[in-house]
Amino acid sequence: MKIWIKTFARFREVFGDRFTVEVPLDATVLQVAKTVECMHDGGRGMLMESDHTIRRSVILLRNGRRIPGEGREQVRLSEGDELTIYPPVAGG
Amino acid sequence: MLSGTESERYLRQIPLIGEEGQEKLRGAKILIVGAGGLGTPAALYLAAAGVGQIRIIDPDRVDRTNLNRQILHTEKDIGRPKVHSAAEKLRALNPEVEIEPIEDALREENSDPLVRGMDLLLDALDNFQARYILNRAAVSCGIPLIHAAVNGLSGQMTTVIPGKTPCLECIFPHPPPAARPPVLGITAGMLGLLQAGEALRLLLSQNAVAANRLLVWDGREASLEYIPMDRDPCCRVCGVERGSSE
Numbered sequence A: 001m002k003i004w005i006k007t008f009a010r011f012r013e014v015f016g017d018r019f020t021v022e023v024p025l026d027a028t029v030l031q032v033a034k035t036v037e038c039m040h041d042g043g044r045g046m047l048m049e050s051d052h053t054i055r056r057s058v059i060l061l062r063n064g065r066r067i068p069g070e071g072r073e074q075v076r077l078s079e080g081d082e083l084t085i086y087p088p089v090a091g092g
Numbered sequence B: 001m002l003s004g005t006e007s008e009r010y011l012r013q014i015p016l017i018g019e020e021g022q023e024k025l026r027g028a029k030i031l032i033v034g035a036g037g038l039g040t041p042a043a044l045y046l047a048a049a050g051v052g053q054i055r056i057i058d059p060d061r062v063d064r065t066n067l068n069r070q071i072l073h074t075e076k077d078i079g080r081p082k083v084h085s086a087a088e089k090l091r092a093l094n095p096e097v098e099i100e101p102i103e104d105a106l107r108e109e110n111s112d113p114l115v116r117g118m119d120l121l122l123d124a125l126d127n128f129q130a131r132y133i134l135n136r137a138a139v140s141c142g143i144p145l146i147h148a149a150v151n152g153l154s155g156q157m158t159t160v161i162p163g164k165t166p167c168l169e170c171i172f173p174h175p176p177p178a179a180r181p182p183v184l185g186i187t188a189g190m191l192g193l194l195q196a197g198e199a200l201r202l203l204l205s206q207n208a209v210a211a212n213r214l215l216v217w218d219g220r221e222a223s224l225e226y227i228p229m230d231r232d233p234c235c236r237v238c239g240v241e242r243g244s245s246e
């Protein structure tokens, strides 16, 4: 199935602004995130931790609504969903 | 009533905000936490606009690496406490406003007395540890807080209205990795001015543009986008359901 990905800031520089990825039917947020990270060599380690979980600080939204909590990686997406990925920044 | 010099100083903005609005600004008290890349441009424009009392806190001294973005400090300020360097320039710009420099860090123990009595708080910090302290103080004292942060060419802003909008811990339950990111001066300047603009809107009782959402500035394409944000009912700081299972 096709999932839309929307990114911001330094993720946009590496992955692009808005694009689709092709994933198996009923893929989870974690599977989609892995697919995105593997698209570009420069993206390695940006979205995923070394233990293959999604970086906890990264904000994820499904169709414009925050995917909250610890169980967010196991949320299953549907054909045509948009996953927004935002990496918060901390400098001042 | 505005004095003669005030009417003259603010001549070009009174048509926009009215004498009434100008008096509101004169009566306003704002705390700026951080006299760095975000805090200096924000303070500069808030002082110019006539915000009556500006309390600014920062524990650091100016060093040369600050000067690409911390626009109130100059070569001859190197080694001086940032808040005193900032206060001197702000007073020179606008002697009508009261500047209260505090050479200290915001900590758990001093946060409540520092924020109490303020109308508005500006998060011009560079780390989430201190931001969480400021956020807790804002929520517990019920004072609006304008957050911003930058990295490279991009930055984010959100406005916390305690009890109404998500707080910083709702939006950022896990801090981004601590780092000393590269920053182009204009990025910090953009976000600092966006904060100053939001501060003026709030002080003039207008709508906050960054409430309930994250405003994201991308300097590579000069774009502003908004990401919607919700309150977390289980938030440790402001959640309505926090502690209910204990």
Ligand SMILES: [Zn+2]
Residues within 6 Å of the ligand: B166, B167, B168, B169, B170, B171, B232, B235, B236, B237, B238, B239
């Ligand atoms: Zn909260």
